Amino acid sequence: MxxxxxxxxxxxxxxxxxxxxxxxxxxxxxxxxxxxxxxxxxxxxxxxxxxxxxxxxxxxxxxxxxxxxxxxxxxxxxxxxxRGWMTLRPEIVAVIRDLRQEHMGVIADEHLPPVLAELRAAVPGADLADVMLHAFGRGPDGRIL
Incomplete structure (x- = not known):
């Protein structure tokens, strides 16, 4: 409209x-x-x-x-x-881009726990909120924002 x-x-x-x-x-x-x-x-x-x-x-x-x-x-x-996420550090941009391509920007609740566990192991805690927000529109607790 x-x-x-x-x-x-x-x-x-x-x-x-x-x-x-x-x-x-x-x-x-x-x-x-x-x-x-x-x-x-x-x-x-x-x-x-x-x-x-x-x-x-x-x-x-x-x-x-x-x-x-x-x-x-x-x-x-x-x-x-x-494009706000593209101004983050290059390694975080790469993680977000990969997640967006793999999951098309959406993740079902049942698929979230294993992905979140992988992210917690691979991404510094200070960057987790940015990754979750820009990859899935969710917070680090999985809530939709």
Missing amino acids: PVPHPDGDYALTTLYSVPDDAWYLELDHVGGQRTLVLAIVPDEDPGREPTVCFAAGKGDHDIPYTVMRWFMDQVEAEIRTS
Whole structure:
């Protein structure tokens, strides 16, 4: 569902592309029913950087500064949310990435105890909460956050 900009002429649509392992944020002109700007925020591969693309071939369109600033603030928030774990130490990033790929970001309650035991043996205690949060959206006690 699109999120409207306060002026009502623009909206933000956010979707996830499974084949691309990335979030797509589109700035749409509501009146013209067209996408003007697209931000792509990969959330699985630390080697891929977020990008911003402007729609080509559809004629010029002036985007007000306040609208563009609002859009870029939304993109920045998505980057923080989706990629925050990538700023951790490289060895912790590797553990999180492996867990996300193996478990697709979700783990059933019955599979949690053995995985948690392995993590406690392999990951320093100070990093366990970050690993659990970013790999599964859970705390070190297994509760869903």
